[in-house]
Amino acid sequence: MSNKETTGEREPTLVQSVDRAITILELLARGERGVTEIAAELGVHKSTVSRLVYTLQARQLVEQHGERGRFSIGIGMLRFAGAVAGQLDIVQVGNPVCEELAGRLGETVNVAVLDSANAINVSQALGTSAVAAQNWIGQRTPSHATASGKALLAFMPPGELDELLAGGLVSYTARTITDPQELGEVLKGVAEDGYATSFEELEPGLHAIAVPVFGSGGDVIAAISASGPAYRLSRKRIPEVVEELRRGARELSDRMAYMGR
Template sequence: MTRTKKQQGPGEEPPEGRAAGRSGASGGGAVQSVDRAVSVLEILARRGEAGVTEIAGELGVHKSTAFRLLGVLENRGLVAQSRDRGEYCLGAGVLRLAGAAAMRLDISQEGVPVCRRLADELGETVNIAVPAEDAAVNIMQARGTASVAAQNWLGRRTPLHATSSGKVLLAHMPPARREELLAAPLARFTEHTITDPPALRAELEAVALRGCGTTVEELEPGLAAVAAPVRAYDGEVIAAISVSGPVYRLGCDRLEELAERTRAAGAELSRRMGYGF
C-alpha cells in the first residue's frame, strides 16, 4: 500500500511544529534586524560618521551583516555614504521623520510636567516664553509654594533686553535679526536696565557661553530671574524656561543654584521636544 503521509519517527517533530518553529524564528530574526537597524542609526548619530568595520564592531556582527543593514537604510534615505571616504552618516530621511514627529510635539503640552516639577522643587514661579516679533511672550506658568502672591506673567509680552528669557532668545537669534532688534531704541525700565547696545552684546555673548541668562531688577525693582534655552529637534532655540522671584530670596548664591536647575530643566524639555535623539 502506498503511504500518502510520512509517518512521524520516534522523537521527530511534527511537520506543523517545524513550520511553526520556522515562523517564530523568522519573526525573532525580523525583530533583531529592526533592533540592529535602529542601533546603526544611533551609532551614526553619536559618531557623525563611521565605516562598516566600526559599525559591525559596535553591533557585534559580521561585516556582511552590517553592510546589508546599511544597504537597506541607504535605500530608504536614512543613511548616506561619503564617496571619498566610504564612511556612512545619517541621511536626509532622518530629518524628514524627525520633522514629522516634531510637528506633533506641542511645547505647551510637553512643558507642563517640567514647569510643575521645577516650581514645586524650587518654590518659585516658572515660566516658558517664546519669541514674538520684538518681545517674549509667556505661554505657560507654574507657581511654587513660596510665590503664592507672585505676579501673573501668563500671556504677557515682555521686553527681550530686560528679561532673562528675552536675553536667552536674543543670544540665540540669527545675528542679522539680533542686530536689527538692537538697532532700535532700548527702553529703560529701571536704573539697572541695560540699554547700551555694546554692553548688551557682551551680556548676550556671556549668556550663550553660560547656557543661561539672568536679570536682577532690570525689568521691575525687586525682581530677579534666570532662564535657560529650550531647543527643537534640529537644535534651534524655540523658547526659554525661567525661574523668577523677589531679590531678597534670589540673591547671587541662590541665582547660581537656580541657574543649574533651570539649565537641567531646559535640557529636559529640549529632549521632550526631540533634541538630542
C-alpha cells in the same frame, strides 16, 4: 471707508469696531470695569461701549456681574486659549516641566518664546510662596530686560538681532540695559555661560534666571526661567537654580523631539 487714524495709523484699513472691541478686551484683561469707565478710556460714547460689550457678552468673551454691573473677561475666552495651547505644543509639554521645577525651586517658573522683540510667557507654574504671585501667562515682556528674553536673543543670528533691536532699548529701572553695545557684550556672555539673568532690570525687587531650550536641530526654541523676589532669589543661588533649569530644559527638549519637533 477711509479710516485714517483710529488708534495709530495703519496702511491698510482697520475695522474700527473690531479694533475697539479688542481694546476693550485688553482693558478688561487688566481688571473689571464699567461701561462709563471704558468709554472714557477709549474716548468714545457710553452707548457705543455698551453695544460692543453686549456683543462680546453674547459670545461669552466678557461677563457681566449682576444685572447692570461691571464687566470682566469671560470664560468663553478659554476656548481660544485651548486652541493656541494646542497649536504650540511647547505649551502642553511645558506645563508639567514648569510644575516640577516650581516645586523643587519654590519659585515661579515660566516657559517663554520669542515674538519679534518680545518674550512671551506661554506656560507657568507658581512657586510655593502662595501670595502675591503675579500671573505672567501671555504677557509680552521686553526681551532686553528679562532673563528669558536674553536667553532667547543670545542665540540668534547677529543680523536678525540688530534688526530686532533697531527700535531702541526702553528703560524700566535704573538697571535696565539701554546701550545696544553693552547688551551685545552681555549676550555674548550669556551664550558662553549658557544662562541669563535679570536682576531688577524689569522691575525693582524682581530677579530672574533663565536658560535656553534647544530644538532637535540645535536651534533655540524657547527659554525657561525662574523668577522671584530679590531677597530670596539671590546671586548666590545661581548655580543651584541654573542646574535645575538645565535639567528642565533638557527634559523639555527631549519631549519636544519625541513629538517630532
